[in-house]
Amino acid sequence: MNKTDAFHAACEMVDDLEGWSDVVIDKEALTLTCVCKGGLLSKDSNVRIWVEGPEGVPNSQTHCSSESSGGIFSKDKANVAEFVRKLYMRIT
Numbered sequence: 001m002n003k004t005d006a007f008h009a010a011c012e013m014v015d016d017l018e019g020w021s022d023v024v025i026d027k028e029a030l031t032l033t034c035v036c037k038g039g040l041l042s043k044d045s046n047v048r049i050w051v052e053g054p055e056g057v058p059n060s061q062t063h064c065s066s067e068s069s070g071g072i073f074s075k076d077k078a079n080v081a082e083f084v085r086k087l088y089m090r091i092t
Contacts, residue, residue, distance in 0.1 A: 001091055003030060003053035003060035010049050010062060013087050020047070036079050042071035045079050062087065 001009075007030045014020050019037035023046075026032075030051040038044045045068045053060030064083050066076040 001060055002058050003051045003055075006053075006060045006062050006091065007032070007051040009091050010051065010087060013083065013090060014049070017082070017086070036066065036075070038068070038071055038075065039073075041073045042075045043069045045069070045075055047079055047083070049083070 024033040032049040034047050036045045045066045047066045049064050051062050064080050066079040068074040
């Protein structure tokens with residue numbers, strides 16, 4: 001998949017995920033920074049999504065990282081797993 005198409009799919013995914021909100025979208029760097037709401041025992045997480053790949057070739061890599069700002073239990077692994085699983089289902 002072309003990297004710009006993968007980035008647009010990732011942006012649409014964040015809009016569709018419950019509890020996720022866009023903070024910063026950098027279309028030139030193909031980077032999306034958003035906030036995922038925490039639960040009862042966790043705080044909000046900052047999630048960064050970025051897409052890399054060569055120009056003009058349908059070969060891209062989508063990366064996702066999550067960092068929590070505290071709380072008893074962190075949801076970082078769950079945030080990344082949720083995004084990656086649903087994005088994979090959307091683009092395949």
